[in-house]
Amino acid sequence: MDPETRNEEGKATNGNQRSENSSSDYKPMERVIRATLASLRENQKSGWKRLVTVTQWGGGKFKLDIREWNSDMTRSTKGMTFTRSEVEKLRNVLSIIDLNIIDDFTPPEAPANVNSEAAVNVESLPKAV
Numbered sequence: 001m002d003p004e005t006r007n008e009e010g011k012a013t014n015g016n017q018r019s020e021n022s023s024s025d026y027k028p029m030e031r032v033i034r035a036t037l038a039s040l041r042e043n044q045k046s047g048w049k050r051l052v053t054v055t056q057w058g059g060g061k062f063k064l065d066i067r068e069w070n071s072d073m074t075r076s077t078k079g080m081t082f083t084r085s086e087v088e089k090l091r092n093v094l095s096i097i098d099l100n101i102i103d104d105f106t107p108p109e110a111p112a113n114v115n116s117e118a119a120v121n122v123e124s125l126p127k128a129v
Helices: 086-097 100-104
Strands: 030-044 048-057 060-071 078-080
Touching: 030 060, 060 086, 078 086
Parallel strands: none
Antiparallel strands: 030 048, 048 060, 060 078
């Protein structure tokens, strides 16, 4: 499949949408979608979908991208992009966690002097097989 490229009007290239009150020097961020990997959810009322794609923004490197898109992929919300290194770390974290933590987790009361050392160091986690 060829990468898709569009602009704000849905032509040739695409970027984030801005209101008509935006600065006149604003230029939309070009994007190229190499692949759509998954649809995580769809809003049945609006038709917007949260998609996982491999996307290049503004001529940079291709990255894993998660954001919501309208039905014709001409508008998007703010989202998150991940480099290959970040995807590898995220995959390792997701492969070892118990997903029940999402529903059953009750955070402990944190001491007033909690510091960043209390956070899990992703580098120390076991690698996914």
